[in-house]
Amino acid sequence: MTKRHTLLALVLLAVAFSGAGCNFSHNDKVIVVTATPNHLLVPPTGEPTVPYVTPTPHTVPTPTTPPREAVEDAKAALRNGDYETAVTMYEGVLADDTAEDALRSSAAYGLGEAALREGLYQRATLALTKFIREFPDDPRIPHAYFLRGDAYQGIGEWQFSIDDFNTYLGLRPGVIDSYAYERIGDAYLALEQPEQALTTYAKAAEATRALAPLMALRERVAASYLNAGQPTLAVQQYDAILAEANNAAYRASIELQAAQVELANGDIGGAHQRLQRIVRDYPDTYSAYGALQALLDAGLAIDSLQQGRIYFANEDYQAAIQAFNDYTSETGVAPADVLLMLGQAYRAVGNPQAALTTFQTVIDYYPDDTAFGDAWLEQGRTLFQSGDTAGAIQKYSALATQHPDVTQGAEALWRAGYLYGQQGNVDSALATFDILGQMFPGTEWAQDGLIMGATLATGQGDTASASQMYSQLAATATGENQAMGYLWVGRLYQQDGKDDLARQAYQAAAAADPGGYYSVRAEDLLAGREPFAPPADFTLTFDEGTELAAAEDWLRSTFSITQEGTLYTLSDTLKADPRMIRGQELLAVTAYSDAEEELSALREEYNDDPLALYQLAIFFRDENLYRLSIEAAARLITLAEVDTLSVPSAIARLRYPVYYSDLVLPATQEYNLDPLLVFALIRQESLFEGFATSYAAAQGLMQIIPDTGEWIALQLGWPDYQNSDVYRPYINVHFGAYYLSFVLDLVDNEPYAALAGYNGGPSNAVNWLGISGPDLDLFVQTIEYDETQAYVRRIYENYSIYRALYGAGDATQPSG
Numbered sequence: 001m002t003k004r005h006t007l008l009a010l011v012l013l014a015v016a017f018s019g020a021g022c023n024f025s026h027n028d029k030v031i032v033v034t035a036t037p038n039h040l041l042v043p044p045t046g047e048p049t050v051p052y053v054t055p056t057p058h059t060v061p062t063p064t065t066p067p068r069e070a071v072e073d074a075k076a077a078l079r080n081g082d083y084e085t086a087v088t089m090y091e092g093v094l095a096d097d098t099a100e101d102a103l104r105s106s107a108a109y110g111l112g113e114a115a116l117r118e119g120l121y122q123r124a125t126l127a128l129t130k131f132i133r134e135f136p137d138d139p140r141i142p143h144a145y146f147l148r149g150d151a152y153q154g155i156g157e158w159q160f161s162i163d164d165f166n167t168y169l170g171l172r173p174g175v176i177d178s179y180a181y182e183r184i185g186d187a188y189l190a191l192e193q194p195e196q197a198l199t200t201y202a203k204a205a206e207a208t209r210a211l212a213p214l215m216a217l218r219e220r221v222a223a224s225y226l227n228a229g230q231p232t233l234a235v236q237q238y239d240a241i242l243a244e245a246n247n248a249a250y251r252a253s254i255e256l257q258a259a260q261v262e263l264a265n266g267d268i269g270g271a272h273q274r275l276q277r278i279v280r281d282y283p284d285t286y287s288a289y290g291a292l293q294a295l296l297d298a299g300l301a302i303d304s305l306q307q308g309r310i311y312f313a314n315e316d317y318q319a320a321i322q323a324f325n326d327y328t329s330e331t332g333v334a335p336a337d338v339l340l341m342l343g344q345a346y347r348a349v350g351n352p353q354a355a356l357t358t359f360q361t362v363i364d365y366y367p368d369d370t371a372f373g374d375a376w377l378e379q380g381r382t383l384f385q386s387g388d389t390a391g392a393i394q395k396y397s398a399l400a401t402q403h404p405d406v407t408q409g410a411e412a413l414w415r416a417g418y419l420y421g422q423q424g425n426v427d428s429a430l431a432t433f434d435i436l437g438q439m440f441p442g443t444e445w446a447q448d449g450l451i452m453g454a455t456l457a458t459g460q461g462d463t464a465s466a467s468q469m470y471s472q473l474a475a476t477a478t479g480e481n482q483a484m485g486y487l488w489v490g491r492l493y494q495q496d497g498k499d500d501l502a503r504q505a506y507q508a509a510a511a512a513d514p515g516g517y518y519s520v521r522a523e524d525l526l527a528g529r530e531p532f533a534p535p536a537d538f539t540l541t542f543d544e545g546t547e548l549a550a551a552e553d554w555l556r557s558t559f560s561i562t563q564e565g566t567l568y569t570l571s572d573t574l575k576a577d578p579r580m581i582r583g584q585e586l587l588a589v590t591a592y593s594d595a596e597e598e599l600s601a602l603r604e605e606y607n608d609d610p611l612a613l614y615q616l617a618i619f620f621r622d623e624n625l626y627r628l629s630i631e632a633a634a635r636l637i638t639l640a641e642v643d644t645l646s647v648p649s650a651i652a653r654l655r656y657p658v659y660y661s662d663l664v665l666p667a668t669q670e671y672n673l674d675p676l677l678v679f680a681l682i683r684q685e686s687l688f689e690g691f692a693t694s695y696a697a698a699q700g701l702m703q704i705i706p707d708t709g710e711w712i713a714l715q716l717g718w719p720d721y722q723n724s725d726v727y728r729p730y731i732n733v734h735f736g737a738y739y740l741s742f743v744l745d746l747v748d749n750e751p752y753a754a755l756a757g758y759n760g761g762p763s764n765a766v767n768w769l770g771i772s773g774p775d776l777d778l779f780v781q782t783i784e785y786d787e788t789q790a791y792v793r794r795i796y797e798n799y800s801i802y803r804a805l806y807g808a809g810d811a812t813q814p815s816g
Helices: 003-014 067-079 083-094 101-118 121-134 141-154 158-171 177-190 194-206 211-227 231-242 248-264 268-281 286-297 304-313 317-331 336-348 352-365 371-385 389-402 409-422 426-439 444-459 463-476 479-495 499-512 517-527 544-559 572-576 578-588 592-605 610-622 626-640 649-655 661-670 675-686 706-716 723-727 729-746 751-760 762-772 776-782 786-806
Strands: 022-026 029-033 535-538 807-811
Touching (some): 067 083, 067 101, 101 121, 121 141, 158 177, 177 194, 177 211, 194 211, 211 231, 211 248, 211 592, 231 248, 248 268, 248 286, 286 304, 317 336, 352 371, 389 409, 409 426, 426 463, 463 479, 479 499, 479 776, 499 517, 517 786, 535 675, 535 786, 544 610, 572 578, 572 610, 578 592, 592 610, 592 626, 610 626, 610 649, 661 675, 661 729, 675 729, 706 723, 729 751, 751 762, 751 786, 762 776
Antiparallel strands (some): 022 029, 535 807
């Protein structure tokens, strides 16, 4: 359990200002947190003393590594999430009588940080106390107080924590006051001193921090004011949020919270003004639904059209039908957009005939409106959802044939072709997609239809139809789809033994979308390279000075930069930016997520400034903020309007880096994997962000889902495994390499199939490989999941760049 999780639990514990403990679930454990009784606290005099808790005895390691090397090894272990090793290494330095004072101070400070991050709070307080006492002139003293304040909170020593954070504020005022005051407020809550907590939280909210966390803090402060019976001050916090926030849904939710507070406290007029503002300005939000109900319950009149829009957006279709019908009855007007929503609402409540009739009204009365084609599509959709697939196909086809000038005709033909395919009527599907490509060339619907038709034809062995559709795609599409068309034209020529024509098609494919999957694939076919063929050798070390000089010459010429001297150091403007100052300070006190919030906001501010992006990319890299560094480099290359391999290698490597090589290289050697493939995978999965979490709960550098992590731990016999362990890079990389190796064994050692299994499930990859055989292009088309298909293509692109940037010698040639 991390210290910030502990603090959050304590806020939940004390927000009701009771003395009871609070149970909550974290990482599948139930943790009970209680406030430390006041009589157990030792009143501090001057510097806080070490608390009453007796530390658990542990063995101090015998020094075996030279102190300077040990400190560097400990820093690397800390960066890799191996806190136990870092603790051991730092303790070894402190036990070494020959170590210089500078190394001992670094070891004492590092020990405190490592123990804190490992959750060894008592050991952290002891190490940081030792550092503060023995090295009082060290410039890290303010940070040590901040860290020790966090450690004290970890063991429930709230008063000591308050004292340390106040000491920090005295030593470093005006830097990250908001974050320090927030922690002090947490401690006061734990001590059941709500008035002091509220006062401190108010100071935190008034101090500066990045916008998103400031809004979250203000919500917490507002909740605390409500619990303290001070609704007026709570509403002030909500209004402060509204003065800054821009997101419509968020603004609507805050307005609704403020209105509810005002209603509960008798400010009916103010509340109704807020509710009416929500209904008027944010009808598509869930908050508008609640605001509407409150206004109607109060007997206030709300325009029936606005009611209908709100009901429709919130899927209360029966109410929407009533409101829309009321509106048309009251006004005698039935606008096309209202009729479209009314028809969709009828369909949603199971009245397809009323829906068809309503859509027909749009068709009859609005022939020149864009809603005309939409209504026709909605009729087709209604017929299909009612089980009348043949009627739906007929309706879709009729739009394109009877009204060829209507833009929705492209979508209608695509849907007709798709439904034919779903019925197994391949001939009709192919004919429909062919007509679609001819009538609406170059449209997204036509391109997708030609791809679908060509895939159907290939599956039926109809190479003539497939070739015709791919040729049409190549002639009418652009970018990735054009490259795909040329690639498959080349494949089909090659199958017919027309090698010269095949080579011409591959060359056209390679030129159509440089850096894109199909262009890269064509380049590999032209070079005779097998998919994911590794280079003969690779190197991860370069002459950075020489490469940076070349990069800066390119920056000057590309963006007309006139600044003299080196360009990579942060400008005075960036150094002075409050977000940079706060971000660096938060990094120094290991508040990494808060630091990323600040520095991410800073990067976005300079999103169109190439020199600032270059400087930030290097700064973020040096601070181990790898995701932010990659994003800055990617944006810089985008501004240059060139592909990655056209920029100087130093900048390209910032976009496609090889971070954590000290973990990746041993793991890939152990499991016989291509390191460049693993780097390409990590970049795709997490952008080298150790704490990345996906919507599917995949975690860490190589995005391992909890169930898979438990299974891998069981296979490896990993001791004392917890789900949170996969956020530690040294564990995540080891687990991810093992799992990739495991999937490779299941799919005949085909890397592209293993990647599909890594993302879409091993059993699925085995099935897809069984259908396609060892042919990458057929395999990609066989993948049923769009996400997995895109995943394989993106890593193929990544890998080609890694091979170009880090490979040495030609890639392995295909056998025979």
